[in-house]
Amino acid sequence: MKNKFYITTAIAYTNGPPHIGHALEFLQADVIARYHRIMGDDTYFLTGTDEHGSTVVKAAEKNNKDVKIFVDEMAEKFKELTKAYNISNDAFIRTSDQIRHWPAAQKIWQALAGAGDLYKKNYEGLYCVGHEAFMKKSDLVDGICPLHKTEPEKIKEENWFFKLTKYKKEVKKKIESGEMKIVPETRKQEILNLIDDAEDVSFSRPSKDLKWGIPVPNDPEQIIYVWSDALVNYISALGYGGNEEKMDYWPADVHLVGKDILRFHAMIWPAMLLSAGLPLPKAIYVHGFITVDGEKMSKTIGNVVDPFRIIEKYGVDIVRYFLLREISSTEDGDFSEKKLEERYNGDLANGLGNLVQRILTLIDDKMDGELIYKEELISKEVKAKIEEKILAHKNHIENFTLHEALGNVWELISFADKYMDDRKPWAAIKHDEKEFLEIMTNLVAIIHNVAWLLQPFMPETAEKIEKIFGDDLSSKEIQENYKFIIKKGGVLFPRLNA
Ligand code: MSP
Numbered sequence: 001m002k003n004k005f006y007i008t009t010a011i012a013y014t015n016g017p018p019h020i021g022h023a024l025e026f027l028q029a030d031v032i033a034r035y036h037r038i039m040g041d042d043t044y045f046l047t048g049t050d051e052h053g054s055t056v057v058k059a060a061e062k063n064n065k066d067v068k069i070f071v072d073e074m075a076e077k078f079k080e081l082t083k084a085y086n087i088s089n090d091a092f093i094r095t096s097d098q099i100r101h102w103p104a105a106q107k108i109w110q111a112l113a114g115a116g117d118l119y120k121k122n123y124e125g126l127y128c129v130g131h132e133a134f135m136k137k138s139d140l141v142d143g144i145c146p147l148h149k150t151e152p153e154k155i156k157e158e159n160w161f162f163k164l165t166k167y168k169k170e171v172k173k174k175i176e177s178g179e180m181k182i183v184p185e186t187r188k189q190e191i192l193n194l195i196d197d198a199e200d201v202s203f204s205r206p207s208k209d210l211k212w213g214i215p216v217p218n219d220p221e222q223i224i225y226v227w228s229d230a231l232v233n234y235i236s237a238l239g240y241g242g243n244e245e246k247m248d249y250w251p252a253d254v255h256l257v258g259k260d261i262l263r264f265h266a267m268i269w270p271a272m273l274l275s276a277g278l279p280l281p282k283a284i285y286v287h288g289f290i291t292v293d294g295e296k297m298s299k300t301i302g303n304v305v306d307p308f309r310i311i312e313k314y315g316v317d318i319v320r321y322f323l324l325r326e327i328s329s330t331e332d333g334d335f336s337e338k339k340l341e342e343r344y345n346g347d348l349a350n351g352l353g354n355l356v357q358r359i360l361t362l363i364d365d366k367m368d369g370e371l372i373y374k375e376e377l378i379s380k381e382v383k384a385k386i387e388e389k390i391l392a393h394k395n396h397i398e399n400f401t402l403h404e405a406l407g408n409v410w411e412l413i414s415f416a417d418k419y420m421d422d423r424k425p426w427a428a429i430k431h432d433e434k435e436f437l438e439i440m441t442n443l444v445a446i447i448h449n450v451a452w453l454l455q456p457f458m459p460e461t462a463e464k465i466e467k468i469f470g471d472d473l474s475s476k477e478i479q480e481n482y483k484f485i486i487k488k489g490g491v492l493f494p495r496l497n498a
Contacts, residue, residue: 002042006249010257011048014074015059018081020305021290029256030087034456035397044249046237048093049075052213053132053226093237104236105229106217111276117163126152132226160204167271168198181283183400184330191266203228231269251279285400288332317458325406353493359443369486377441386449409453416446
């Protein structure tokens, strides 16, 4: 029986086209999903779009488009983003999908109601459209939402409320005990500091004010609140409320989300699941925000990075490498083309590209393009280094420090460079053929492992290296007597034109 592994990203609002922050989240999840597939897990990777709520309606109005047409166009762009970034998601869920998603949102609603956890009350509050949430006065700075820089709307209406307070102790316990892991630790503490003060949450909006959404079962006057609708995507995509065909993937192993939406995932969602009698996700991984040239990305500043343009300019694996290496998985990080180009020239062209070139040239020139692998030629030092790097790789991916996983691969690349400079195979061949063969075998073993480790991060590059050396990446181990046959192609990372 294969181990099941289920990973999700947040589902993005279809209130505008994707930006580079969305691409980062897709990429982080993609690396983890690809890694688990390589490790042999039965992996399911979900992403999608969050298409209801006032922010989406307002964006459609601003664009003079019918909401349905607008969300269809935006959802298409997010799907295109998954293709452009070589994201290996198994499914794409849309909350406007009346066949797959709506029945699930309504079913969980009824489960919550059945548990006595929904009640109606008149409510007056400050609603931030950007957050799609009511805010406390204390959350505001001079009456303005500090994140969206807008004044929340005063709303007075009758809503359904969810008894979050009934579950907060139990959710807190699960977080504290690590039964529901929150990574990194600082985000776990952040939630533990908030959870005691959590109040019941508004779970619906009157349909007279907002028609675009899922009707509350048995109450046509009300629409399900966008968050209590959206969170359900993680199980609607598995068939909850329908044929349940993929529910054996539940509970999710990882919900990957940005820091701004942690409380919805670490408080409201688990409380909903407890109320509905479903198990909680095993872990929530929280990433930071991308800034651009040191500034928050915003339409007003005009510095929103178009993720498609960047890919067209540099190529998919280069952007994948840059975002995953430069930006710490759990912290904020900065995007700039200057830094991207520096990393390209340094780490890729002069680093990995140059190493591959040096080794392949030697095999081509001095070995008639072929090397037959013999395990006995692998030195203790190289073997130990490779094992150390494989273990560190696993730990970094499992602890959600993906940037360090890449740093770790580049340590192996630097090790190979130094090994080559110290052992000088070009000199060895002149006096000791056996020594030369030993050096080359060790270098090829390192290249094989570098490519193997790179697969989840830079799948196309790993495949190119595999082809260049006639390698076989289907297994981490190299078979005894495996024949590497060099196939010279173009340069892996040509120098960028200035
Ligand atoms: N629709 C909600 C999520 C519902 S999940 C059940 C939402 N959408 S969003 O489009 O605003 O954000 C989608 C994801 O992108 C979130 O995880 C969010 O944190 C992330 N990012 C939004 N801006 C970002 C950056 N500037 N940088 C990195 N990630 C960012 O929230």
